[in-house]
Amino acid sequence: MSRVFLLGSGFSVAAGAPLSREVLKKIFARDSKTFEVAQLETWLDRHLFHNRSHGCQQADFEEVISRLELFEHYSEPASKDRRLLEAKVNLLLKEFISLLQPDKLRDKLSCYDSFARKLRPGDLILTFNYDLVVERALERNNLGVDYQLFLPGSPLDRESTAIRFQLRIPVIKLHGSINLVFCTRCYSVREASAGALLCNQCRNPDRSLAKESSTLRPFLIAPTLFKSYSLPDLRRIWYTAYNCLSRAQELIIIGYSLPAADILTAQLLDFAHRSCPHPQKVTVVNGPHPDLTRLQSLYIQGISNTGLAFADWANLIP
Ligand SMILES: [Zn+2]
Structure with a gap:
């Protein structure tokens, strides 16, 4: 059967x-958060919550990553805004992954x-x-x-x-899963390994890495x-x-x-x-x-x- x-x-x-609605509070309400993470909170409040101070702490994590994925989709590829958005999303996912590590x-x-x-x-x-x-x-x-x-x-x-x-x-x-990543160029999924930031399958015949967009990003999927x-x-x-x-x-x-x-x-x-x-x-x-x-x-x-x-x-x- x-x-x-x-x-x-x-x-x-x-x-x-943590439940999805507790994640952002866990990330941003810590006293020990870095300057970079504090800046991320201000950025999320400004872009998603009408500049309401700590607005994102009340929000559901999956809803926030869904909205950021849409922003990414509609932003100009390779533009300055797009690069900033990607950097913010990557930092948010990195903080989230660290919350769910088995030692935590x-x-x-x-x-x-x-x-x-x-x-x-x-x-x-x-x-x-x-x-x-x-x-x-x-x-x-x-x-x-x-x-x-x-x-x-x-x-x-x-x-x-x-x-x-x-x-x-x-x-x-x-x-998705915190131990998996995907390549932004060939879209293959693989297990994350420490320090690996570029896809080793995206190599040119001369064995050099493809120049653009072969970075590995977390395989974490919003419900959309x-x-x-x-x-x-x-x-x-x-x-x-x-x-x-x-x-x-x-x-x-x-x-x-x-x-x-x-x-x-x-x-x-x-x-x-x-x-x-x-x-x-x-x-x-x-x-x-x-x-x-x-x-x-x-x-x-x-x-x-x-x-x-x-x-x-x-x-x-x-
Ligand atoms: Zn690749």
């Missing part, structure tokens, strides 16, 4: 990962290990979380992670990973999926998600209530459910008082609500 686990922010809450989270919890031990061949994980909580839980329990991307790397590395893990669980990161127009890997993983959702026998939704702004996700879930040739069991693990209004409108045949928060469900349910 194939099962799809759909993970939202409620999955990583136990590890201390408490992810070695029994609930994550229990979750990993429930997994079996044929299962698939879809996640909106940018952090590495689920990957680390799988690895602690000798399960490999398969991002369903073609990640360049040495064949030897791949072989040793295949031997180390007998089972690799497909983990589709629908909004605006980047999907340029990133084939992103389109591919959303299509894989659709395929798996439309065939799954069981869908287990953990810590995700389908926010009203996630229109594309609602369409994905709706279309996949309608395309499924057999009845699907849908289970929700969203705490004792979940708002199921939007999910219920998609799964009219019914949802089984556990009434449990993730940590309790993982530890209690065999």
